[in-house]
Amino acid sequence: MGKNSATFLFLSVLGIWATLTSCGSNSNTGEAAESVTVGESRQETPTAVAEPTTVQETQESETPEIVEEKSQEEEKPEEEYVATFRFPNKWVNADGLGEGILQPLGDAALPTGFIEEEYLVTGEAISYVSADPVTSDGFWTVTEDSEAGYKTRMILRYPPADQFSGVVIVEWFNVTAGVDNSIDWSYLSEEIGRSGHAYVGVSAQYVGVMGRDTGRIPQGLIDTRGLPVRDPTRYGDLIHPGDSYSFDIFSQATVASLAILASPEYGLSATNVVAAGQSQSAGFLTTYANAVHPLVNIFNGFLIHGRGDGAPNPSVDESLENVLIRTDINVPVMIYETETDLTVLQYANARQEDTGNIRTWEVAGAAHADTYSITYPRGFPRQASIGAALGCDGLINDGPQHETLQAALHHFIAWVKEGIVPPAAPRIEVSMHDGLEIIRDEMGIAIGGVRTPPVDVPLRILIGDPGSSEGFCFLFGQTFDIDLESLQSMYPSLGSYVEVLEAAANESVTNGWLLPEDAEIMIEEETQRAEKAGLE
Structure with a gap:
């Protein structure tokens, strides 16, 4: 299948918005609307939020009214989701701050011609709470719960505009080692480079920002003190309210990255955006796909890599066992599992049959x-x-x-x-x-x-x-x-x-x-x- 209608409209609206807001301003910084709702012929006009504080001079531009659009694909009867996505308050290019990018683990070399930049993203994130008891079938319904401020980072790696495939891959950084780990970038950077995809890595979770000593890494091998401590000039004011907010932080960072890439300075307007995550991150993406995706419809697909049988509940206060991907999901889901995942991490207990939108490889x-x-x-x-x-x-x-x-x-x-x-x-x-x-x-x-x-x-x-x-x-x-x-x-x-x-x-x-x-x-x-x- 192709892109679902809600996501298609989301990308169309975002492209228009990014082009208009970047006119007459420095696209290395930005401010955005609080939220936009698309799908089912319904869309709110975004309003400007608080004036951004940036590390460099920038002209302000008003957030334009977004003209309502409707694609023919939206008429498909199987598309029942309404997409509601929230923008972060602002983002700023961190170039020139501190000692440079503190690379996550797995920072494989950039493909030829690629450029790497880091942005700091600020906003108000929401947490989610289950509206009904969560069950292993993945058919989860959530409502918005509380709101809290955050400031995190994301890393953009992208090809020249004339080589861009139109695909943006957004990785949820793994934090099992006590620091950010870009595992999927390390395994996939060659294919990303030769195909001309753009890549975004997001510090979505608390540990990725603030660090944690797991006790599992030989002493001195990895610095787990957290980004604000390791480089206070660049990251000193980063803040994370906790992992229950990580789903919305991931969504908002994705929206910001797409707006940045779509601006005239970059010229990389996405036609498809997919989420990827490995191991612990794959567990969080499982929850995202089951509970959050039906609300926001930002992603055209999910690459679930090396997950176990469990996934956190939407409030992230407990983990559930034998969790499936909901079978009514409206975008492709590729599940990739190794021998270890099947037995040690017990994914064999959460196996599910291939469907029209779910495919599993066990290697x-x-x-x-x-x-x-x-x-x-x-x-x-x-x-x-x-x-x-x-x-x-x-x-x-x-x-x-x-x-x-x-x-x-x-x-x-x-x-x-x-x-x-x-x-x-x-x-x-x-x-x-x-x-x-x-x-x-x-x-x-x-x-x-x-x-x-x-x-x-x-x-x-x-x-x-x-x-x-x-x-x-x-x-x-x-x-x-x-x-x-x-x-x-x-x-x-x-x-x-x-x-x-x-x-x-x-x-x-x-x-x-x-x-x-x-x-x-x-x-x-x-x-x-x-x-x-x-x-x-």
Whole structure:
């Protein structure tokens, strides 16, 4: 399916508003309306809010009256949602303040030609409360509760205007480590760059702004003191009222980022905007999709990456188990799960069938976290021994999450833009009789799921089961080397290995589980690995 009508109208209105408000003003700063309601032929005219306080001179411009629009798609009978979105009070480009951007974890290098900027966003956020008891089916109804002030940050990474795809990917920063972590950027920056998407990372949660010592990270490895403490000149007045307000903060930051990008200075008017989040963030996005999305309709789709079975309730005062994505959701939802997610994080208890708007991939040989997530953002090659830096025993997982997640994103965006549903994938076989356990073949390789050459033509065994429980090591899976004698019995020569490797890669590409460019890189890397292992 294409974009839903409420979101289409939202982007149209936002584009008009951004163009008009930026005329005669510095688009590095902005002020906005309190709220706009679209859908069902109903729309409020926004009103100006308090005068912004900025770090640089700017001319003020009145918030214009927005002319009501109605798209033909809005006539579709299945579209029942009304979109009500709130703008932040103001935003300011943080360029020149303090020591520069305090990068989140996972800050992979910018793709060629991309520009990175950070904005500080201020507003009044609302919290939500459940109108009815929340149930595991995800059919949640919420009402607005209290309101509180906030000031947070968002990071924009975007291509030249002539290369822009029209897609903006907004990541909800993960905060499990006690600081912001841009996990999806670290895994997906290559595909984002070559496709020309724009990216926005949002510090939506309290810990992302104020920090927290989790006790799980080796001392001295990460500074968890919080943004205001680490750079008071740049971030000293940031404030966060708590995670119950994080859903609206995420919405408002998204709206601000789209207005910034759509301004004449940037020239990047979005045609589609999607939300992404991994692990803990994926849990919050599950709640957002079930409870908040039906109210605001800002996003054209959700990439739910590596979630467990649980999700916080809308008030974020407790977590519910076995939560599904509501099956009446009106935009595409791509769910991506690893072996670890199924068992350790118990997502197998929250599995649901694919529907017209929900697609799930479960990836064999992949772990919740792996070598790529540690090494690539730092410019290092993948090495399974890198887990020692985190205090992990043995070799951590060196599996194909990066490559398959890039394929998932590629298909997900085609789904959102053109209605081309991603390829279906078999589920990984899981025993649920005595706890949750991946069913494996005689070599220890998972049966079922998304298949790739490192799994089907193995040089080592890749699993998502934890090797140790130290810190976050239980999330990093394991890698087991195969000795040379066994490899030689499987592949009599290097040439015979390369032959089956290329066949497996071609099959994965045909199935849609690898992109051709990533398959080529994988063939090269696995061939080098075979040579290093001693195959001749």
